[in-house]
Each structure stands twice: as C-alpha cells, then as structure tokens.
Amino acid sequence: MQIRDTAIFSESPLRGNIFENLIIAELLKQNEHRYLHQDYWFWRDSNGHEVDLLTQKGNLYDIFEIKSTQTIMTEHFAGLRYFDEISENSAGEKTLIYGGSTNQSRTLYTVKGWKNI
Incomplete structure (x- = not known):
C-alpha cells in the first residue's frame, strides 16, 4: 500500500478501511484472550x-460503528439509528468507536476513543 509514514496514512483513501480493520482485530483479540466466546x-x-x-x-445485539475521524458528526450514528429502528428494540448498547481520544456518554449512544477499547 506504500504507506510509510503518518502523513501518507492521513491522506490515504484506505485510512477508514485500515482503521476499521485495526479496531475489529483488537476486539477479536480481546475476545480470544479473555475467553469471552462472543x-x-x-x-x-x-x-x-x-x-x-x-x-x-x-x-439483544450490541452494535458498533467505527469511524477513523477525530470529529464526531451526527451522520456517524446513522447506521446505529437505522438498525435500532428496524430491529424492534433488539439493539442493546449502541457504540461509536472513533479516531479521537475522548469517551462520551450520549442519550442513546456510547462514544469511545479508539485507545479506550
């Protein structure tokens, strides 16, 4: 992919895909090491x-949206909101994991900085 430094990574069109892969790999690793069997x-x-x-x-289904951005925007919750609406109250915790560092608790969602997962 020829990504050799953070400046190139920041401009890469694959940034979101790579970030999402990193987060999912980390959650899977935690699942295995903690014997969570999820x-x-x-x-x-x-x-x-x-x-x-x-x-x-x-x-219930805990649902996660993963965004590489450091700025939280309303549209980042669209997938979580839609799934919650069509799942007839079977959505449990709704979490946005993003590229920032601050955790937030919102009315309907939990927001986690990527380093805090």
Missing part, C-alpha cells in the same frame, strides 16, 4: 444500510 458479525441490507460490527448478548 461471535461477531457485520450487517448490511440491500439498500446499503450497515453496522460495522454486532455481537449478541442474550436477546
């Missing part, structure tokens, strides 16, 4: 709505 899925419907990662806890 299964993870990606979800997308035929209209392109998607959730980057979900896992089942009892009758």
